[in-house]
Amino acid sequence: MSFINLKEKVVQVKIVYYGPGRCGKTTNLEYINRTYRNQIVSEMVSLKTHGDRTLFFDFLPFNMGKIKGYDIKIQLYTVPGQVKYNATRKLVLRGVDGIVFVADAMAKQREKNIRSLNQLHENLLSYKESIFRIPLVMQYNKIDLKEHGIPILPTEVLQKDLNSRLNAPYFEASAVTGYNVAATLKKIIASTIISIQKKLF
């Protein structure tokens, strides 16, 4: 959960990118890290395997500037998507304020997206959080592959599979080209800050 320092007027907000293995969570953060250098104070931290798979998390602190006199510090995290790492995925979710669910739009990943989302639901329950209440944005990633003739799930199918009950805001995106990466980020930051303000005031 967000931490608010009334003395220094700083609000820390934790946003987690969640989704199945290789869906592009780390690539989202890498793009943000490259594109918004002036809003990023320190190096991106990546705890990964030799094969560049996330082992524990990626961490990127992002400065939003001031809202109502408060300095907003957004802490972006990714979870490791590989099935075997659920214990660490859960640890990263501790105290989460907002979630971007990154789905892999490749047709062959359809089942994996659904399983990952179901597990997110369970993992949140273990913290007495609800996927229906927490600020959430859906990102349907890798749509650039359509141009390369790789079978891609139509957005209507992804919406039906993943978002029919959640009704979360959603974006088609490409983390490699950067398409809608910023839009996704802006949306989750806005939803999360609104939800924190509601809790506070």
Next chain:
Amino acid sequence: MNYGIVSQEQLEQIDRILTDKLIKLGVDCVIVIDMAGNIITAKDNGRNKYDVYSFAALAAGNFATVDAMAKLVGEEEFSLLFHKGQESSIHFSKIDEELLLISMFGQEISLGFLRLNVVDAIEKIKKLWPKSA
């Protein structure tokens, strides 16, 4: 939920305890974080500058990992978490279920001496902290 907002007065009191009990003894840097990796407060001796935000994220992850391992071998927790280096060392201590106190210190200070003061500081901090619901 209570720990989510700390009054200015509470923070000042915590800062004072950390300065008196740890920084004045020669500890390089003391950070209080929550288990989500947020920084509650950070104090240093003015000479060593650390990237405290990354540090907090890693420290919370490290502590949570070791805690989960303890549970796997049937321990309630491992009471001592300590990393020793050539020049500087790091000591972790749980304040309560939500908060951790982390001290970074050099060779001039012995672990035993540090621990005594950490325990003392934690007792004092606990007294100021609103009991979480």
